[in-house]
Amino acid sequence: MDTLTYDIFPIEGGVCAPCGFYADGVSAGFKPDEKLDVAFIYMDTPCEPYAVFTTNRFQAAPIRHYLQEVSGKESNFVLINTKNANAMTGKAGIEDIHLVLEALKQQFPQIQNPISSSTGVIGVRLDTQKLINSFEKFTLSNHSTQSATRASEAIRTTDSFAKQIALRVELENGESFHIGAMAKGAGMIEPSMATMLCFITTDAQIPQTDLKELTDKNLHTTFNAISVDGDTSTNDSLFVFANGKSGAYHKQAFDNALAIIMKKLATDIVKDGEGAQKLVAFRIKGAKNQQDAICASKALANSLLVKTALFGSDPNWGRIASTIGASGVQAYEERLKILIEDICVFDCGTILFDPATEEKASKIMQKDSFHITCDLGVGDASFTAYACDLGHQYVKINSDYRS
């Protein structure tokens, strides 16, 4: 690691912030009221993306298409539609993608190896004509803050707000590079894979091996550490496109900036979990090993009883203890400590839960975001998982017919 220092600044522009990236969102009529529902990212310089996909056995058609026909090649286009996941659609789903992408290349001959990405309802054939008809609204040269925002709006499904971010990294030698990103989440966010749609763009001159290494490293503590409802979708995808156009690169700086971007989008997704009002960090400390730390923190992030207690601002630490006990990790009542932020409620077998403590803890739990720490007192491993509360809105959104 060299000793060059650097600065990281937030900037406007989302996925269009890095040099050479263009994006926009249009309406194809999938959503009602001419809401934006189709987005694209175009690159004037093709590059080979690094991609991570869902671990679901039934990968959606766009993922199968990418793996079979685009992977390992340079691409300069991503087409994203909402309201239809093109999942469980078999060979027909792939044929639909061929039809759509052929029409796309006919209209825009500069496009090469386009990538299809979809999110929405599973098990319904794509309305290819509607999608193709929307191409006439595409202006590939758009790369403004507004057009990036439209793209981030278009990829929303049950998201209550659009999620995008961009950073400029200035190196000590005067060079700089940019990273931009947009994501959609809400519901079906499970802490064991890429977990949603996320598109990251950068003009850093990052080697492909670093791109893989740093993406995987940061995935572990961000998108792979969040939970809304413990379900894992058929479409979850993360793409990172690096075109090298800035000519600048610094590994540690890129790593730090990527961590900021991925942590921000991941926590935005949890905050925006269907019907969620609170973002909670479950910090496990003192675990026997990393596997136990991950297991216990994700068990808390996924427990219905814990998540409904969060919704009710109820410092019912017994449910937290019980969930750790049920998770299968090495733990002992006489070594366990449970803290709601700085309020210790259980200390190695001693219950510290008088009415005054309870009131303080309940106050903390009324905040928008807070952390709960469980020290298992067994070893040195730690992990933090992020989750939202589970309230009436979640049930409403997901029980309404075909949400």
Place this chain on the structure above:
Amino acid sequence: MDTLTYDIFPIEGGVCAPCGFYADGVSAGFKPDEKLDVAFIYMDTPCEPYAVFTTNRFQAAPIRHYLQEVSGKESNFVLINTKNANAMTGKAGIEDIHLVLEALKQQFPQIQNPISSSTGVIGVRLDTQKLINSFEKFTLSNHSTQSATRASEAIRTTDSFAKQIALRVELENGESFHIGAMAKGAGMIEPSMATMLCFITTDAQIPQTDLKELTDKNLHTTFNAISVDGDTSTNDSLFVFANGKSGAYHKQAFDNALAIIMKKLATDIVKDGEGAQKLVAFRIKGAKNQQDAICASKALANSLLVKTALFGSDPNWGRIASTIGASGVQAYEERLKILIEDICVFDCGTILFDPATEEKASKIMQKDSFHITCDLGVGDASFTAYACDLGHQYVKINSDYRS
């Protein structure tokens, strides 16, 4: 297997139906309005129970007490309290049990090796004096249908109805024996252990080895196959007491009667899942092996997205497919079949989901109980898990302060 035939008849009397068992429920003041909250079972003939406990690492004090001091011995008394789980209470929790059981034996010298069993809030010391004061209301000789019903009422927590059952088994040679049972459930019902409090009594002259074998066998397809919210409590316990007083026994007959009793109580518990309106059987067929069949059916039983779709009567089979795909079992889109009762919605890669089919499927899902079948088309293994829907009531019950 001999060829003796037998008949099984439903009878009144719950845990008091078998000869030699006495039970009642009284009010100790743990619940408001003098509701019944303490129950006991007394046996005039002591016996060594077969017991199965929670897999939670933090076993509640009553379970630790049983394992340390009662296990392997003959007992003739079970004391059950609600509203306090006596869990996460460390050594003090055990000392509280000693205090209570000593007072009990002082008052009733005929009691030997009494068992303590608790359910309720975790992490609060037991009010031992209140519990001890309730002993003056005990009449050990009560063994009526009414007193058994009072006992089953007293062990309720968030249960909306009391759960008990009794059967008389008549053998061809004129002999007969009885099995009775009561249970409490609702919430924290996880499909990987005993899952709640359940007390089974029988006067069958069953050998201890058969008692273990047949209980374990039936557990697998009943209490271990149900899910309300995927959480596993600190207190889950199943006790089977066999005093042999009838002098009668027939292995196959006992097995069948036990299966009826355990299936009835297990499905009653699911039906009564916090806020549940529907009982759904998730049948997995054609799995590679038993492990895969169990894994896939339990994944469906635990999926929030599936359970909220059940609540909304939405035949959103894409969520069912996605959940199977995410469960990690061997499965292929082109071999999978999904049926909502007799309505096939997905057949080996072909979507059979026109508006007419959808309407039929939605009608089925409006019923109180129905089954969903997924044929993985991979092997010969099958398993059925039972779950309830998840609606607003679940959130309400569990977010209300210290429910």
